[in-house]
Amino acid sequence: KQEVTQIPAALSVPEGENLVLNCSFTDSAIYNLQWFRQDPGKGLTSLLLIQSSQREQTSGRLNASLDKSSGRSTLYIAASQPGDSATYLCAVRRWSGGGADGLTFGKGTHLIIQP
Amino acid sequence: SQTIHQWPATLVQPVGSPLSLECTVEGTSNPNLYWYRQAAGRGLQLLFYSVGIGQISSEVPQNLSASRPQDRQFILSSKKLLLSDSGFYLCAWSRTGNSPLHFGNGTRLTVT
Numbered sequence: 727k728q729e730v731t732q733i734p735a736a737l738s739v740p741e742g743e744n745l746v747l748n749c750s751f752t753d754s755a756i757y758n759l760q761w762f763r764q765d766p767g768k769g770l771t772s773l774l775l776i777q778s779s780q781r782e783q784t785s786g787r788l789n790a791s792l793d794k795s796s797g798r799s800t801l802y803i804a805a806s807q808p809g810d811s812a813t814y815l816c817a818v819r820r821w822s823g824g825g826a827d828g829l830t831f832g833k834g835t836h837l838i839i840q841p
Numbered sequence: 842s843q844t845i846h847q848w849p850a851t852l853v854q855p856v857g858s859p860l861s862l863e864c865t866v867e868g869t870s871n872p873n874l875y876w877y878r879q880a881a882g883r884g885l886q887l888l889f890y891s892v893g894i895g896q897i898s899s900e901v902p903q904n905l906s907a908s909r910p911q912d913r914q915f916i917l918s919s920k921k922l923l924l925s926d927s928g929f930y931l932c933a934w935s936r937t938g939n940s941p942l943h944f945g946n947g948t949r950l951t952v953t
Contacts, residue, residue, distance in 0.1 A: 762944075769947045819938070
């Protein structure tokens, strides 16, 4: 059974710092990995999706990497801003022969950027 | 562009009462649809997913059921709610099994 772990569970840093959020998964047979952000009481917003054949994806100040063999992904946030404060979730989609299996989620990293 | 709608946003129901949460997607056809539950401290749990009308797969045995009466409509139901059914319920869609998941704003359910 796939398990996804996110470290740290919470992080508070001053504005402007570069930071790294970590995600690890136990079964390397994944289809893709997706990073989300969730604001309090809201749904999830997709940030980046990395296919199993890719090593990284970039969007603006965000960069996500994937090392499938070691079961790890990182989300790098450059020049953090108070608006980046949210919970960040990592999720992996298991390999599926033809179905539409959903994602296995980590419990998230609660990020606070101090002004 | 595609949009996903969930309602209601919040719901308070007594134990033993029925439940019906509705989710609709606009701007796409034949989406994959999902219901997740997010409980405090436990992360998101996949409840049901659907690849087409009338096709429902259940991930965990429980007090809930799902139906897809139309291509872009996904309904989560229960005949008799339990206290343990309280949580934040999220509907999501994706174009294919290999494309990003997009979530609705969720329904906060409190069973009293």
